[in-house]
Amino acid sequence: MRIAIFGAGAVGGYFGARLAQAGENVIFIARGEHLQAMRRDGLYVESILGDFRVAPVEATDDPASVGPVDVVLVGVKAWQVPEAAESMRPMVGPETFAVPLQNGVEAPDQLAAVLGKEHVLGGLCRIICSRVAPGRIRHAGMEPYVAFGELDNRPSPRAERLRAAFERAGVRAEIPPDIHxxxxxxxxxxxxxxxxxxxxxxxxxxxxxxxxxxxxxxxxxxxxxxxxxxxxxxxxxxxxxxxxxxxxxxxxxxxxxxxxxxxxxxxxxxxxxxxxxxxxxxxxxxxxxxxxxxxxxxxxxxxxxxxxxxxx
Structure with a gap:
């Protein structure tokens, strides 16, 4: 899958690195020193499950240069979601869907208000991690876990494709009966x-x-x-x-x-x-x-x- 990580900090960086390590086509949307370090040295993850580095990585601060992707994993902070939704428009094609991973329960509605409800799943993750330096993520606790699903809870091939991608990456992923x-x-x-x-x-x-x-x-x-x-x-x-x-x-x-x-x-x-x-x-x-x-x-x-x- 062609997967954009919008917000490649702690959460986005960790899950994006795992997906890239497993061979998925991952594009990181980042900025500043973090972006520069990723372009220069790749992305290094210190983890209780074993350290690893992904290099080279595809990273940019310009979503318009990426073009449409299969899925956008939204890793920005909750208060940044409305602005991020506007910025990710160039990456959203007819079949693209966005999955919010940040804390809170309001992100799906915020994304849907900009991108359209048909382009949004509900989602969440569990992990204790932080960005400790530019280009460096530390996973300090909890088994990494993601869950996502259609907002009307119907089974869908696109959600299953993403679940399988996470499974290939060694990340426990579920499509719960009720995402809400x-x-x-x-x-x-x-x-x-x-x-x-x-x-x-x-x-x-x-x-x-x-x-x-x-x-x-x-x-x-x-x-x-x-x-x-x-x-x-x-x-x-x-x-x-x-x-x-x-x-x-x-x-x-x-x-x-x-x-x-x-x-x-x-x-x-x-x-x-x-x-x-x-x-x-x-x-x-x-x-x-x-x-x-x-x-x-x-x-x-x-x-x-x-x-x-x-x-x-």
């Missing part, structure tokens, strides 16, 4: 870990061990669960318990990317995670007091990171 349930299950996990982690600045091993912060994790997951159910997402009854089990399985030093971005003073996915729980909850009349506290507490840091306000 799968995305919301991931959402429960990531908005809980990100929000509580960012407001406490502690790694997951600490959060799940101290009784008070463990209760925060449980409450955050329960609030997101209530919002999903109120929005007619068929989340299973034990979704909160499964979220906590996943949190309990993480390496003790694990942190979420939103947490790391906020601590480092970078723009983050706050609006697409805890902000989204608050916003989507209000739309269906579901109170989310802990997510409101987290969202409101982190807003000053978020707005400073975006240059909207200044303070020491």
């Amino acid at each position: 349930v799968a995305m919301w299950e991931k959402f429960l996990f990531i908005c809980t870990l990100s929000g509580v982690g960012a407001v406490t600045r502690a790694p997951v091993g600490v959060l799940r061990t101290i009784p008070e912060t463990r209760r925060m994790l449980e409450q955050a997951a329960a609030e997101a669960f209530a919002v999903g159910r109120a929005r007619n997402v068929a989340l299973p009854d034990d979704a909160v318990e499964r979220t906590m089990a996943l949190i309990d399985s993480l390496p003790p030093g694990g942190t979420a990317s939103m947490q790391r971005d906020i601590i480092a003073g970078r723009p983050s996915e706050l609006e697409a995670q805890n902000g989204a729980v608050v916003r989507l909850g209000r739309e269906v009349g579901v109170p989310t007091p802990l997510h409101e506290f987290i969202y409101h507490s982190l807003l000053p840091l978020e707005r400073r990171a975006r240059g909207e306000i200044e303070f020491p």
Whole structure:
């Protein structure tokens, strides 16, 4: 398959490298020093499953130069999706489809608003990774996993082709019976870990061990669960318990990317995670007091990171 990775940072870089290593025709859309390093040295992945390097790589900062592809894997941060959708238009032909891999549950609608619903699948991934230097990705935890599917949950040959490509690359990939349930299950996990982690600045091993912060994790997951159910997402009854089990399985030093971005003073996915729980909850009349506290507490840091306000 001809696969474009739009946003070749941690997530996009890792999965794109695995696909390229397996022989797929992968084009990385990147920029700045990261792009220069990839063009010069290839893409190096440090992984708990074994380090590897992909070289040479096809990489560019100009989507128009790529032309239509089979699939676009969208690896940008959640807040960058609307702009990315506009930029990827030249790569979207009649048969092209886009798969969002970022955190949150709103990306499919944002992509569909620009590209058309027929060009979009729902999608998600699970992995702990980061870009540690230009041209260098570190996979530090979790078995890499992707899931995707048609927005109406019908079986489709195109989704199966992509699943097979990931399988050839040694990445566990699934087409779940209900992609919206799968995305919301991931959402429960990531908005809980990100929000509580960012407001406490502690790694997951600490959060799940101290009784008070463990209760925060449980409450955050329960609030997101209530919002999903109120929005007619068929989340299973034990979704909160499964979220906590996943949190309990993480390496003790694990942190979420939103947490790391906020601590480092970078723009983050706050609006697409805890902000989204608050916003989507209000739309269906579901109170989310802990997510409101987290969202409101982190807003000053978020707005400073975006240059909207200044303070020491």
